[in-house]
Amino acid sequence: xxxxxxxxxxxxxxxxxxxxxxxxxxxxxxxxxxxxxxxxxxxxxxxxxxxxxxxxxxxxxxxxxxxxxxxxxxxxxxxxxxxxxxxxxxxxxxxxxxxxxxxxxxxxxxxxxxxxxxxxxxxxxxxxxxxxxxxxxxxxxxxxxxxxxxxxxxxxxxxxxxxxxxxxxxxxxxxxxxxxxxxxxxxxxxxxxxxxxxxxxxxxxxxxxxxxxxxxxxxxxxxxxxxxxxxxxxxxxxxxxxxxxxxxxxxxxxxxxxxxxxxxxxxxxxxxxxxxxxxxxxxxxxxxxxxxxxxxxxxxxxxxxxxxxxxxxxxxxxxxxxxxxxxxxxxxxxxxxxxx
Amino acid sequence: xxxxxxxxxxxxxxxxxxxxxxxxxxxxxxxxxxxxxxxxxxxxxxxxxxxxxxxxxxxxxxxxxxxxxxxxxxxxxxxxxxxxxxxxxxxxxxxxxxxxxxxxxxxxxxxxxxxxxxxxxxxxxxxxxxxxxxxxxxxxxxxxxxxxxxxxxxxxxxxxxxxxxxxxxxxxxxxxxxxxxxxxxxxxxxxxxxxxxxxxxxxxxxxxxxxxxxxxxxxxxxxxxxxxxxxxxxxxxxxxxxxxxxxxxxxx
Numbered sequence: 001x002x003x004x005x006x007x008x009x010x011x012x013x014x015x016x017x018x019x020x021x022x023x024x025x026x027x028x029x030x031x032x033x034x035x036x037x038x039x040x041x042x043x044x045x046x047x048x049x050x051x052x053x054x055x056x057x058x059x060x061x062x063x064x065x066x067x068x069x070x071x072x073x074x075x076x077x078x079x080x081x082x083x084x085x086x087x088x089x090x091x092x093x094x095x096x097x098x099x100x101x102x103x104x105x106x107x108x109x110x111x112x113x114x115x116x117x118x119x120x121x122x123x124x125x126x127x128x129x130x131x132x133x134x135x136x137x138x139x140x141x142x143x144x145x146x147x148x149x150x151x152x153x154x155x156x157x158x159x160x161x162x163x164x165x166x167x168x169x170x171x172x173x174x175x176x177x178x179x180x181x182x183x184x185x186x187x188x189x190x191x192x193x194x195x196x197x198x199x200x201x202x203x204x205x206x207x208x209x210x211x212x213x214x215x216x217x218x219x220x221x222x223x224x225x226x227x228x229x230x231x232x233x234x235x236x237x238x239x240x241x242x243x244x245x246x247x248x249x250x251x252x253x254x255x256x257x258x259x260x261x262x263x264x265x266x267x268x269x270x271x272x273x274x275x276x277x278x279x280x281x282x283x284x285x286x287x288x289x290x291x292x293x294x295x296x297x298x299x300x301x302x303x304x305x306x307x308x309x310x311x312x313x314x315x316x317x318x319x320x321x322x323x324x325x326x327x328x329x330x331x332x333x334x335x336x337x338x339x340x
Numbered sequence: 341x342x343x344x345x346x347x348x349x350x351x352x353x354x355x356x357x358x359x360x361x362x363x364x365x366x367x368x369x370x371x372x373x374x375x376x377x378x379x380x381x382x383x384x385x386x387x388x389x390x391x392x393x394x395x396x397x398x399x400x401x402x403x404x405x406x407x408x409x410x411x412x413x414x415x416x417x418x419x420x421x422x423x424x425x426x427x428x429x430x431x432x433x434x435x436x437x438x439x440x441x442x443x444x445x446x447x448x449x450x451x452x453x454x455x456x457x458x459x460x461x462x463x464x465x466x467x468x469x470x471x472x473x474x475x476x477x478x479x480x481x482x483x484x485x486x487x488x489x490x491x492x493x494x495x496x497x498x499x500x501x502x503x504x505x506x507x508x509x510x511x512x513x514x515x516x517x518x519x520x521x522x523x524x525x526x527x528x529x530x531x532x533x534x535x536x537x538x539x540x541x542x543x544x545x546x547x548x549x550x551x552x553x554x555x556x557x558x559x560x561x562x563x564x565x566x567x568x569x570x571x572x573x574x575x576x577x578x579x580x581x582x583x584x585x586x587x588x589x590x591x592x
Contacts, residue, residue: 093427219446223438225428229390229421234492235414235442279429279472 021284028291035298036075040067042302044310065198073201074193074301075294077256077263080207082293083214083286084252085267090225090282091245092146094157095275098267099139099253102161105262106168107138108254109188113172117179128203128258135250138168143242191256191263191316193301203259207252211290214248218282221245225280263297263316265323270296272330341366342387342496342530347396349382356382358552359396366401368544369522369529373536375573378549380532381422381500387530388419388498400496414442417496418489422504426473432484433469436460439491459491463517479510486514490521497521497529503538515542536577540564541585548572560586
């Protein structure tokens with residue numbers, strides 16, 4: 001019997017939202033745009049509005065070859081890594097995990113190391129492919145361990161991830177040391193946008209596309225976050241959605257590591273902050289996670305470029321420093337909430 | 341009608357459900373009772389295709405649960421397990437909205453909105469609709485989940501210990517609501533329940549399990565006898581008739 005035919009339409013309950021979320025999201029997008037413009041004018045070479053207006057070819061060249069690619073890659077990587085973090089948290093059903101914590105990023109860099117050692121002449125695209133396969137294997141291993149774990153404690157899940165990531169990182173470091181590639185390894189593990197120029201960042205458009213796939217499948221990711229039985233009850237194939245998430249998270253991680261290096265903490269902080277304000281309904285949260293992630297990395301990248309001007313501090317270090325502070329705040333705030 | 345024929349499940353050498361055959365009639369409330377470890381929840385999980393069975397078969401409303409596509413089953417039966425702690429921050433309305441997924445595949449229509457509002461209304465959740473589920477009390481949260489499976493608009497509702505963690509007031513309220521759903525909306529409701537007196541007062545039909553086997557089945561009047569319950573629970577339970585309900589007294 002259908003419910004709809006049995007009862008009259010009830011009154012629509014009042015919604016308490018002073019500003020529509022669409023307006024706020026537009027404001028967030030505008031903020032990213034402003035930051036992007038700022039980002040294009042920060043740097044050692046003189047790229048200023050008057051110079052551009054005067055038709056200074058050098059300024060235009062720097063803008064076109066370096067500043068615009070850098071800004072685009074910051075936005076794409078910032079948004080995608082944050083969204084990958086959100087998807088990973090739903091897959092693990094735990095708020096305190098992210099790809100750089102559970103072995104995904106570590107596996108990706110092990111993959112790049114393997115290609116670099118075995119096929120030094122491999123193209124960036126081939127490196128990305130191998131890194132993606134390694135990232136998927138590492139993430140799958142983490143998920144299998146989770147599934148076998150009898151006690152899925154909130155704290156044990158991230159600990160297991162950190163240990164797994166640690167083991168993989170140790171293997172990677174060992175081989176990097178043996179093949180004298182420690183410095184190269186470091187460039188994958190610490191995100192840095194200073195090397196981004198035209199022709200060396202275009203792979204990142206792929207992560208932009210993956211972020212959009214994440215948005216399209218948003219409801220499915222929310223549902224797997226509610227658990228396997230919940231998903232099955234709604235007639236969906238749990239394993240298929242998990243596989244999709246695995247592919248998205250691994251590809252995003254691998255591409256970002258290959259092109260600019262890992263950006264730790266980002267996938268942890270951004271979804272958690274967004275969740276505090278907007279909840280976890282992925283359809284609603286994903287645009288915010290993407291906008292906030294892009295803005296956050298833009299700010300960190302601008303700070304990294306100005307704080308020791310004319311030298312640069314890699315964005316990975318700035319994000320880690322700022323991120324760990326925010327993370328601490330989140331942890332302490334959460335405890336306070338649970339205390340009373 | 342739910343037809344259960346020769347269903348078994350083992351974990352290692354341990355037979356958790358042992359060759360259970362039963363028919364649950366369409367309409368009304370059927371309660372599955374029995375001591376801890378009797379296999380009640382396992383049986384419910386197999387009926388609802390959450391758990392594959394080792395042997396036997398189940399048909400819910402004529403649909404074989406092992407061979408029917410999951411999406412089709414999800415429009416006929418809804419299952420709610422006892423573990424309903426959310427690791428995802430959702431508003432009550434969003435949670436209830438997910439109940440519409442089997443029908444709309446994620447693209448909500450105006451009809452879905454009506455279903456959602458009616459389910460919220462039915463469970464008195466209107467004023468709480470825009471709160472986050474993790475901010476609610478245990479009783480409110482349980483109601484939100486019931487509203488979700490109600491919005492799923494299925495003929496069959498399978499609930500695994502819906503009174504878990506509810507106090508007396510909320511337990512009574514929940515059972516009255518379920519009774520109302522069976523009577524007014526024509527739902528077929530199957531419960532796994534620990535409290536034999538709730539089972540006695542609110543069900544039309546009781547299945548009693550022990551050690552994985554179905555050992556008794558009937559109406560509360562047929563089943564609520566000291567001799568039957570002694571077999572099920574291995575304790576003496578005195579039965580008193582109060583206001584037309586058969587109540588088991590087992591506290592002393």
